[in-house]
Amino acid sequence: MFIAKDSKVYTWLKRQVYFRLAANRIIFDQFKTLTYTGKRFYFFKYREIILAIDSGPLNDTRGIGRVTKNLFLEVDEKLAIHSNDKSLEQLLSVKESKVDIYLYPSIQWAEENKLSKSALIIFDILPISFPNLFPDSRIREWKKKYKKFAMKARVIITVSEYSASEITEKIGISKEQLYVVPLGIENKIISSGSNLHNSVSIPYKKYFIFIGSNDYHKNLDIVIKALCDSSLTGCGLVVVGENFTKVQMNTWSNILKNRITFCGYLNDDKTVKLLSGAEALLLPSFSEGFGFPPFEAAIQNIPSICSDRPAMNQVLKGAALFADPTDEGDWVFAMNKILRRDSIIFEKLENAKKLTEKYKWKKFLQRLLTILHSSTKSDYRIRSDDSR
DSSP, X not given: OOOOTTSHHHHHHHHHTGGGSOOOHHHHTTOSSOXXXXXXXXXXXXXXXXXXXXXXXXXXXXXXXXXXXXXXXXXXXXXXXXXXXXXXXXXXXXXXXXXXXXXXXSGGGOOGXXXXXXXEEEOOOHHHXXXXXXXXXXXXXXXXXXXXXXXXXXXXXXXXXXXXXXXXXXXXXXXXXXXXXXXXXXXXXXXXTOOGGGTSOOOOSSEEEEESOOOTTOOTHHHHHHHTSGGGTTOXXXXXXXXXXXXXXXHHHHHTTXXXXXXXXXXXXXXXXXXXXXXXXXXXXXXOSSOOHHHHHHHTTOOEEEESOTTHHHHTTTSSEXXXXXXXXXXXXXHHHHHHTOHHHHHHHHHHHHHHTTOOHHHHXXXXXXXXXXXXXXXXXXXXXXXO
């Protein structure tokens, strides 16, 4: 049976099979110290506890994969820098009965038989928060499967106060049982001599950019409608990310008269090059658990326009332009502000640059290790502290 690569069935199968595999050797080539074992779980001794981290999400090309990659990179860096410090060390072979806690970088990869000894990271619960946007199958999956996983897990970690409030309200995890650990931001800078157009052919000089895999809450339609305004006909749109269907791509291409370029998945270097040449980054989602791209845009000196919805308008307060995700006129107005180079754009961009200094992967890892260590010292879920 042939299954189209951009179909929902293909995406579902990829999530069920491919993303559940262990990370391959090529992925591990980027690490300095970590030893490749070919197994799904990588074992570490932190102080006196045994920790197992799921490597499966390293295969994921979405945000979950990037978070997992940075988590492993920081573990690797800590092992390399503190080689004589045995507070953290990799263990090559461990019986599962000896593991104190399993860390799943995403609840979607958790295994039910390990939940009582698991720490689950939940980025958001959007299918529950916005049931009108998602298909019934996704909503049922969250309400029946992942809600049960969250209730049974030893530790729940999320990435923003907004996600924490949604998890508390809609899943029933109390504030005292939930930790907020903000993500880090990758500080990737391209050299001044890099040629943007060597990577991807861009047929227009001015363009906005969207970065992210297609999902029901991403709301790219509002950007397409805004770009139809006569004031924006000189601008194109570059879309970096997977899972856009042929129907979507053909429809949007016809609407914009080929002023849109779909790049699919790109590696970090190519993505950064495209980002650095954009007028602004666009994040039109109805909601996000955290929202990486605007911070990464700021590092490249590129401003962002985001939906005026949480967690974006909380995490990026004063650091981006905001527009109503249901009002195309709002987006037209904001995009023209960018093109005019209004002074407020530069003020917000400077604020965004300062904010990036707040979010470090090193802090993310250390906070996780502290939580995981504490969680093994009690028969109950650990309480949150002043990090909330």
